Amino acid sequence: MIVSIAMNRTVAINVVGLTRSLVGDATPRIRELLAASADIHAITPAVTCPAQSTYLTGKLPRDHGIVGNGWYFRDLGEVFFWRQSNRLVRGEKIWHEGKRRNPAFTCANSFWWYNMNTDADWSVTPRPLYLADGRKLPDCASDPPELRERFNREFGTFPLFKFWGPATSIESSEWIAKAAMAIEEAHSPTLQLVYLPHLDYVLQREGPHGNIARDLGEIDAICGRLLDFFRERGLRMILLSEYGITPVSRHVHPNRILREAGLLNVKADLGREYPDTYRSRAFAVADHQIAHVYVRNGADVPAVKKLFTGVTGVERVLDEDGKREYGLDHDRSGELVLLSDADCWFTYYFWRDDDKAPDYARTVDIHRKPGYDPCELFIDPEIKFPKLKIGAALMKKILGFRYMMDVIPLDAALVKGSHGRITDADADGPVFMTTEPKFLSGGHMEAVDVYGAILDHIFKL
Numbered sequence: 001m002i003v004s005i006a007m008n009r010t011v012a013i014n015v016v017g018l019t020r021s022l023v024g025d026a027t028p029r030i031r032e033l034l035a036a037s038a039d040i041h042a043i044t045p046a047v048t049c050p051a052q053s054t055y056l057t058g059k060l061p062r063d064h065g066i067v068g069n070g071w072y073f074r075d076l077g078e079v080f081f082w083r084q085s086n087r088l089v090r091g092e093k094i095w096h097e098g099k100r101r102n103p104a105f106t107c108a109n110s111f112w113w114y115n116m117n118t119d120a121d122w123s124v125t126p127r128p129l130y131l132a133d134g135r136k137l138p139d140c141a142s143d144p145p146e147l148r149e150r151f152n153r154e155f156g157t158f159p160l161f162k163f164w165g166p167a168t169s170i171e172s173s174e175w176i177a178k179a180a181m182a183i184e185e186a187h188s189p190t191l192q193l194v195y196l197p198h199l200d201y202v203l204q205r206e207g208p209h210g211n212i213a214r215d216l217g218e219i220d221a222i223c224g225r226l227l228d229f230f231r232e233r234g235l236r237m238i239l240l241s242e243y244g245i246t247p248v249s250r251h252v253h254p255n256r257i258l259r260e261a262g263l264l265n266v267k268a269d270l271g272r273e274y275p276d277t278y279r280s281r282a283f284a285v286a287d288h289q290i291a292h293v294y295v296r297n298g299a300d301v302p303a304v305k306k307l308f309t310g311v312t313g314v315e316r317v318l319d320e321d322g323k324r325e326y327g328l329d330h331d332r333s334g335e336l337v338l339l340s341d342a343d344c345w346f347t348y349y350f351w352r353d354d355d356k357a358p359d360y361a362r363t364v365d366i367h368r369k370p371g372y373d374p375c376e377l378f379i380d381p382e383i384k385f386p387k388l389k390i391g392a393a394l395m396k397k398i399l400g401f402r403y404m405m406d407v408i409p410l411d412a413a414l415v416k417g418s419h420g421r422i423t424d425a426d427a428d429g430p431v432f433m434t435t436e437p438k439f440l441s442g443g444h445m446e447a448v449d450v451y452g453a454i455l456d457h458i459f460k461l
Helices: 048-057 094-101 145-155 171-187 198-206 213-232 254-260 298-308 320-326 386-398 449-459
Strands: 010-015 037-041 070-073 078-081 107-110 122-126 140-143 191-196 236-240 250-252 266-269 272-275 282-287 290-295 314-318 336-340 344-346 431-434 444-446
Touching: 010 213, 010 449, 048 094, 048 449, 070 282, 070 290, 094 107, 094 191, 094 449, 107 171, 122 145, 122 171, 140 145, 145 171, 171 191, 171 213, 191 213, 198 213, 213 236, 236 449, 254 282, 254 290, 254 298, 282 344, 290 298, 298 314, 298 336, 314 320, 320 336, 336 344, 431 449, 444 449
Parallel strands: 010 191, 010 236, 037 444, 107 122, 107 191, 250 344
Antiparallel strands: 037 431, 070 078, 122 140, 236 431, 266 272, 282 290, 290 336, 314 336
């Protein structure tokens, strides 16, 4: 006989990049919850996809398999970032455990990642339309499909280009908040996961000590609206983040180091260079402040480790023992993993001459680039008349012609904030806040314990 456990409906709002040190006068609504909070000891890598997967499985990357926002798919011989299938996350998710405890449990995922090919009850996620003529149109995907149709009709098309790229603004978080409230009104899920990305972008552009008071106020206003809305409907509320973004003033180009050592090969096409992962003895998949280094022949691993040991900006080079220490001992990880210094981050750049950079380098192209590129948040300051250039490209788009929005800089020094390593100070790392202080056992918690804390909010009195 199945005994169902009573449930308390809960919403978990993920305010990306939020830290205790950012909560202050500019965030009065968020500050209301700070009295019942705990600092989260982040996982490595402290980046979006691994952190969210840990929160939703209670496991480390060695178990759920998400070792970064992207990695080298060995069976395909290609690097892929920002895949969307939930089947990539190995093991059971929080909604499976919820349904085990009570078959009436339901879960809505409003923009947390790996939100396609999922068995959550309702899902909405960014998904542009890729047309045969090369155009990319803003849109989202949902399950059931009627959600997308309704939201695009009522709120306007999902503002994809305000979600990521140099035009990012509060509009994407506002759209997501409206969708989350609409899902609550229509379906009343037991658990809703809500993703508010706005701070993530401004903190990478400006750094946590930059001119961000307005942005803090904007995200605080959205959080206040959601807190009031869900409180009126009797939900328990969690406000959390995945990582903290800290100031950076330096960068390292791991692939250029490998190329200089004769370990990374490139191939030339139409006067431009592209990484040749099939022939390279080693190459790096850079992801903020970590980089997975894939070494084709195990005999080369000691030499590659020695190559990076002592490089200015590289804090640690993790071999098998090091990966095991950090919970990264998974077959998707590189043979070596680089961790940066606190004020440093890793680029994906592999070319020596910017004139030979691949055609995607100066565009927003998160799927084609073999590494994460925060320079996509900027317009190239070397372009004399950027609005004219952008306008000309948009006119080609409107007329149905092929076009290239090649306005992204290749200057890594523009980036002022990054993340991925565990922060030196707890106040600069991720935070867990709640309307239910009885479920906090102290001022600190491990990232793997977020899973259990969410379930406690649902299933405990």
